[in-house]
Amino acid sequence: MAWNRKLLRVDLSKGTCKAEPLNMEWAQEYLGQRGLATKYFVEEVDPKVDPLAPENKLIMTTGPLTGTVASTGGRYSVVTKGALTGAIACSNSGGYFGAELKFSGWDMIIFEGKSPKPVYLSIEDDKVELRDASHLWGKTVFQTEEIIKSSHQDPQIRVSSIGRSGENGVLFACVVNDLHRAAGRSGVGTVMGSKNLKAVAVRGKSGSGGALKDAKGFMAATKAAKKVLADNAVTGQGLPKYGTQVLMNVINEMGALPTRNHRDVQFEDARKISGEAMHEKRPTDGKTHLVTNAACFGCTIACGRISRIDETHFSVVNKPQYWGASGGLEYEAAWALGAANGVGDLEALQYVNVLCNEDGFDPITFGATIAAAMELYDLGILTKEQIGLEAPFGSAQALVELAQMTAQGIGFGKELGMGSARLCAKYGRPELSMGVKKQEFPAYDSRGIQGMGLGYATSNRGACHLRAYTVASEVLGIPVKTDPLVTEGKADLVKAFQDATSVFDSAGVCAFTTFAWSLADLQPQLDTACEGDWTMEKLALLGERIWNMERLFNNAAGFTAKDDDLPPRLKTEAAKTGPAKGLVNGIDKMRPEYYKARGWTPEGVPTKETLDRLGL
Amino acid sequence: MKVIFKLYATLQDYLPAEAKRTNAQTLHLEEGTTVQQIIERFALPQKLCHLVLIDGHFVPPGERGTRVLEDGAILAIWPPVAGG
Numbered sequence: 001m002a003w004n005r006k007l008l009r010v011d012l013s014k015g016t017c018k019a020e021p022l023n024m025e026w027a028q029e030y031l032g033q034r035g036l037a038t039k040y041f042v043e044e045v046d047p048k049v050d051p052l053a054p055e056n057k058l059i060m061t062t063g064p065l066t067g068t069v070a071s072t073g074g075r076y077s078v079v080t081k082g083a084l085t086g087a088i089a090c091s092n093s094g095g096y097f098g099a100e101l102k103f104s105g106w107d108m109i110i111f112e113g114k115s116p117k118p119v120y121l122s123i124e125d126d127k128v129e130l131r132d133a134s135h136l137w138g139k140t141v142f143q144t145e146e147i148i149k150s151s152h153q154d155p156q157i158r159v160s161s162i163g164r165s166g167e168n169g170v171l172f173a174c175v176v177n178d179l180h181r182a183a184g185r186s187g188v189g190t191v192m193g194s195k196n197l198k199a200v201a202v203r204g205k206s207g208s209g210g211a212l213k214d215a216k217g218f219m220a221a222t223k224a225a226k227k228v229l230a231d232n233a234v235t236g237q238g239l240p241k242y243g244t245q246v247l248m249n250v251i252n253e254m255g256a257l258p259t260r261n262h263r264d265v266q267f268e269d270a271r272k273i274s275g276e277a278m279h280e281k282r283p284t285d286g287k288t289h290l291v292t293n294a295a296c297f298g299c300t301i302a303c304g305r306i307s308r309i310d311e312t313h314f315s316v317v318n319k320p321q322y323w324g325a326s327g328g329l330e331y332e333a334a335w336a337l338g339a340a341n342g343v344g345d346l347e348a349l350q351y352v353n354v355l356c357n358e359d360g361f362d363p364i365t366f367g368a369t370i371a372a373a374m375e376l377y378d379l380g381i382l383t384k385e386q387i388g389l390e391a392p393f394g395s396a397q398a399l400v401e402l403a404q405m406t407a408q409g410i411g412f413g414k415e416l417g418m419g420s421a422r423l424c425a426k427y428g429r430p431e432l433s434m435g436v437k438k439q440e441f442p443a444y445d446s447r448g449i450q451g452m453g454l455g456y457a458t459s460n461r462g463a464c465h466l467r468a469y470t471v472a473s474e475v476l477g478i479p480v481k482t483d484p485l486v487t488e489g490k491a492d493l494v495k496a497f498q499d500a501t502s503v504f505d506s507a508g509v510c511a512f513t514t515f516a517w518s519l520a521d522l523q524p525q526l527d528t529a530c531e532g533d534w535t536m537e538k539l540a541l542l543g544e545r546i547w548n549m550e551r552l553f554n555n556a557a558g559f560t561a562k563d564d565d566l567p568p569r570l571k572t573e574a575a576k577t578g579p580a581k582g583l584v585n586g587i588d589k590m591r592p593e594y595y596k597a598r599g600w601t602p603e604g605v606p607t608k609e610t611l612d613r614l615g616l
Numbered sequence: 617m618k619v620i621f622k623l624y625a626t627l628q629d630y631l632p633a634e635a636k637r638t639n640a641q642t643l644h645l646e647e648g649t650t651v652q653q654i655i656e657r658f659a660l661p662q663k664l665c666h667l668v669l670i671d672g673h674f675v676p677p678g679e680r681g682t683r684v685l686e687d688g689a690i691l692a693i694w695p696p697v698a699g700g
C-alpha cells in the first residue's frame with residue numbers, strides 16, 4: 001500500500017466521525033505525513049488561531065511508506081499549531097502506532113473542535129467511535145494504554161495518548177505511543193489535551209487499502225535500500241550498539257555540549273552520562289544500565305535504548321514500579337536532563353526520562369527549563385521558598401523532585417510547565433531562556449557548530465535539531481565534512497538539509513536513515529510505491545515547497561525576521577573552552593545569506609517568483 | 617612529552633583494561649610522533665578511525681601521516697558514529 005486514499009474527520013464538539021477521500025491532487029504535490037497534513041492544516045486553520053482554542057485542529061498523519069516493508073516505515077506525525085510556540089508544529093514518532101493506523105485503512109485523522117467531556121477515539125478498521133474517557137482522565141500514559149488494552153480485550157491494540165501533563169496544560173506535553181515513543185516537541189500533546197481527547201486506540205485488521213504502483217519494483221527498491229543501511233558503518237553498527245548516546249563524548253570533545261544553561265560548552269561529567277557509561281557494569285548491582293537496543297516498526301537500524309535503573313538509587317527506592325526495563329536514554333534527553341543542568345547522575349536522568357514518557361512531557365524542553373530555573377536560582381532571582389527546594393546547578397535531587405512536581409502539576413511544577421521562555425519572562429530575565437520561538441534548543445551549542453545556529457533560528461517549529469541536522473556534515477562528515485567553526489557555506493547547507501528532511505518527514509520513514517541514505521536512495525522506493533512520477537527533481541521541489549508553505553503560515557501567524565534569531569548569550573558571550581573558545585555564533589551574518597539562498601526578501605518573506613516557482 | 621589518548625565506542629576495545637572506565641590513557645611519546653604512528657602502534661583498523669580529533673579539532677585523513685602531536689595534546693578517535 002502507499003496511500004489508503006482515505007482520511008477520517010473527527011468533530012469533537014459534535015462527537016461525529018466521517019470518512020473523506022484523500023485529496024490525491026494534493027498528495028502529488030505534498031506527498032504525505034508532514035507535507036500533506038500541513039497542506040490540509042494551512043488550508044483549514046486561521047494562522048492567528050489560539051493554539052488552545054477549539055478552532056485549532058490537530059492532525060495525526062502517516063506517510064505513503066508507513067506500514068510498508070520499507071525500512072523504518074512506521075512513522076507518523078502530529079501536525080497542529082504548537083501550544084509552546086504558536087508556530088506550525090509537526091512532531092514525528094516511531095514505534096508501532098503509525099503502521100497500525102495505516103493497516104486500519106486510514107491515511108490521517110483530522111481532529112477539530114473540542115469535546116465537552118474527556119473522550120478517546122477507538123478505531124478498528126472502518127468501525128470508528130468516540131468513547132467516554134472519564135475513567136482515563138488523570139491517568140498516566142502507561143496506565144491509559146493498559147486500561148484500553150484490557151477493556152477492549154485486545155493486547156494488539158496500539159495506543160497513542162497524552163499523560164497527566166497534557167491534561168494539566170503543561171505547554172510542552174507530548175503525544176506518546178507504544179509507551180516510550182513520542183511526538184515530542186512544541187506542545188502537540190497540550191493541544192490534544194485542550195480538546196479533551198485523551199487517546200487514540202487503533203487496531204488495523206484489514207491490512208492495506210491502496211495498492212503499490214509497482215509491487216515487484218518496490219520489493220527490489222526497499223531491499224536495495226536496506227542493504228545500504230546494513231552496509232553503512234553508522235546505521236549498520238554504530239547506532240544499534242551505542243544509540244544516539246554515542247554523541248555525548250563526541251560533542252563534548254568538540255566543545256559544543258551546552259552546559260548549565262549554555263554558560264559552558266563542555267561538561268566535566270559528560271562521560272558519566274554517555275553511551276559508553278550505559279554499557280558499563282554498575283558497582284552497586286553488577287548490572288549494566290543498558291538492557292538492550294530496540295527497533296520501531298519495520299526498522300533495520302534499531303537505535304532505541306532500553307535501560308534499567310539501579311534499584312538502590314535514591315530516586316526509585318521503594319518504587320518497584322520503576323525497577324523494570326524502560327525506554328531511554330537517548331542523547332537528546334540525556335543531554336537536556338544532564339549536561340544542560342550540570343547533573344552527572346545517569347540513574348537520575350533515566351528516572352526523569354521515564355517520568356517524561358509516563359506523563360508525556362518533552363524531556364528537551366523540560367530539561368532546558370530546569371536549566372533556566374537553576375540559573376535564576378543561582379542569580380538569587382528565584383529562592384528556595386519559591387521553588388520549594390534548593391535548586392543549584394548539578395543537583396540530581398532537585399531535578400528529580402521538580403520532574404515529579406511537573407508530572408503531577410503541583411507546586412513549582414506548574415511554573416516549570418510554562419517552559420523556559422515564559423518562566424524567564426515572568427521573572428524579568430527573558431534573555432536567559434535558551435531557545436528560538438519559545439522552544440528550547442536541543443543538544444548542540446551553536447558557538448561550536450555554527451550551522452546549527454542558523455538551523456535553530458530559521459526552523460519553522462522553533463529551535464530544533466531535526467529540521468536541519470547539519471551536525472551530520474559539520475561534525476560527522478555526512479555526506480561531506482564541513483568546518484563547524486565557520487559560517488561560510490552554512491546558508492546553503494542549512495537550506496539543503498531543511499528541504500531534504502521535509503521529504504523524508506513526508507514519506508513515512510525515519511530521519512536517521514539519512515546517515516546512510518540520500519534522496520537518491522529514497523526516490524526509487526517512493527517511485528515504485530506511489531502513483532505518479534516521483535523523480536529527483538520533483539522531490540527536491542517538494543521539500544522546498546513544504547518548507548515555504550510552513551514559513552507562509554508562520555508569517556501569517558505574526559512571526560517576522562526578528563524571530564529568526566538566537567538569545568544574546570550565544571551572540572555575545574564567547575565559548576570559554578574547547579575548539580570554539582572565543583567564538584560566538586555568527587547568526588547575523590548567516591541569516592541574510594540564507595534568505596537570499598531561499599529566494600526571500602531581506603525581511604524573510606518568500607518573493608512572488610519563489611512562490612510561483614514552487615506552485616504556492 | 618605527554619599526550620592524552622582517548623578511544624570511544626567500539627574502539628575502546630583497543631584500550632588497556634584499566635583505561636576503559638575513562639576511555640583515556642596518558643601516553644609518553646617521543647617528539648615528532650604523528651597521529652598515524654599512534655593509530656599503528658595501537659593496531660587500530662584504519663577504516664574504524666573515522667573521527668580523529670586533536671584538542672577537539674578534526675584531523676582529515678590525508679593529514680594524519682604528517683600531523684605531529686604536541687606536548688599536552690588530547691588525541692581522541694571514534695569509529696563512524698552518528699545520533700540525533
Ligand code: SF4
Nearest residue numbers: 094296299301303510
Ligand atoms: S532508527 Fe531508531 S528511531 Fe528510527 S525507526 Fe529505527 S529504531 Fe526507530
